[in-house]
Amino acid sequence: MGNICIIGPRASGKTTYLAGLSYFNDYAGSRSSYKVQPLNDDACQLVEMAENTILQGSSIAPTRLGDRIHTVDDLPYYSFQIEIRKGLFKPPNILQLNVRDYPGEVFEKILQTNHEDTIYTEFIDECLMADVEGCLLLFTEWESSKDAFYSKLLSRFIAMMDERDRLKNYRLAVAMSKCERGEIWPGRLDPETDLFGVYLKKTLKTLKGKLPPQNLRFFAMSTFGVLGRYDPRPNRIDDYGSGGRASVLRDSPRWNPYNLIEPLDWLHRS
Ligand SMILES: Nc1nc2c(ncn2[C@@H]2O[C@H](COP(=O)(O)OP(=O)(O)OP(=O)(O)O)[C@@H](O)[C@H]2O)c(=O)[nH]1
Ligand SMILES: [Mg+2]
Incomplete structure (x- = not known):
């Protein structure tokens, strides 16, 4: 599962x-080494996206809710097998990662969700379904207005977890x-204290106050x-x-991602 x-x-x-x-499908430059194998057509297209866009110095287009997207099933759905190794003598952590590429727009509208907005309620239902192990939540901005907004939004998300009996059995x-x-690279070593504790204090407090550690x-x-x-x-x-929201890769031959696998490894650990 996964x-x-x-x-x-x-x-x-x-x-x-x-x-x-997907592009770094056999990677040893992280604390763990890992292999990623695409299991469906959408996942194969991600590698092409990396080759034709990121490596060419361009930015991937935003995922949008356009005229052709009416339900979550219209959004790309990726399936991979991932094998993570932490040492020669330890058994690998193998997970089948099934994940949908949601547009940020649906996340930002959690606070406004009402039952007429099909895709928004489907999004929440799908994220909190009983067979979902957990969630990787990405943040990138840290202005204090964003902190207040994310904090409110996560309070709502956590309330919805509770309504679906996922408060105690869902990893975040x-x-x-x-x-x-x-400005944040040194904070990567202890992100809870040096990134969230400094830049997104309210968000951190909301999460720690409501979820089991x-x-x-x-x-x-x-x-x-880097x-x-x-x-x-x-x-x-x-x-x-x-x-200012877009950036592109500066030097393709020196592309070395940082820490991509660690959150998945933790989310899938039994
Ligand atoms: N500096 C930097 N920019 C990045 C990184 N990853 C993505 N970006 C840039 O951030 C912008 C948004 O990236 P996307 O992958 O489209 O973000 P998204 O979360 O899928 O956005 P939506 O589809 O609109 O929800 C693009 O210009 C990317 O090139 C990164 O590791 N570092
Ligand atoms: Mg996107």
């Missing part, structure tokens, strides 16, 4: 994360994405990463033309 949902606001890097995970991996950014963990990750082990400059260029 139904995990990946959610987060617009432009938090969800689709790029999935493309990066909360990650700061794009952590190659200079064993089901909540904080991560920092970056699909783009230029090298001894070169901590971010491997990205900001694309200011798009309002």
Whole structure:
């Protein structure tokens, strides 16, 4: 099994994360080494997306709720087998990851959800279904207005977990994405204290106040990463033309993602 949902606001890097995970299908540059094998057509297309877009120095298009998207089933659904190894003599953690690529828009509207909005209620129902192990929640912005908004939004999400009896049996991996950014890169070592405890205090308090500690963990990750082990400059260029929300890879041959697998490994651990 391995139904995990990946959610987060617009432009938090969800689709790029999935493309990066698929492209590095045999990766040893992380604390664990891992292999990723696509199991359906959509998942195979993610590798092409990485090759034709990210590696070419372009940005992946936002996932949008357009005219052709009426239900969650119209959104891409990816299925992979992932094998994670932590050492030669330890058995691998093998998971089948089934995940839908939701647009950030549906996450941001959690507070406004009403029963007439089919796709929004379907989104919540699907994320909190009984066979979903947990959720990877990506954040990238940290202004205090965002902190207040995310905190309220997560209170609502947690209330909906409770309504569905998922409060005590649902894991939440909360990650700061794009952590190659200079001002937050040092905070990656202890993201709970040095990222969430500094930049998203209200959000942190809401989560810790309501969820069992064993089901909540904080991560920092970056699909783009930095230029090298001894070169901590971010491997990205900001694309200011798009309002500062878009960035592209700076040096494709030096693409080394940071910490992509760790949240999945934790979410799937028994
Ligand atoms: N600096 C940096 N930018 C990134 C990283 N990952 C993604 N991005 C950029 O962030 C922007 C948004 O990425 P997406 O993957 O489209 O984000 P999303 O969460 O899928 O957004 P929606 O589909 O709109 O919900 C793009 O310009 C990406 O190139 C990263 O690790 N570092
Ligand atoms: Mg997307």
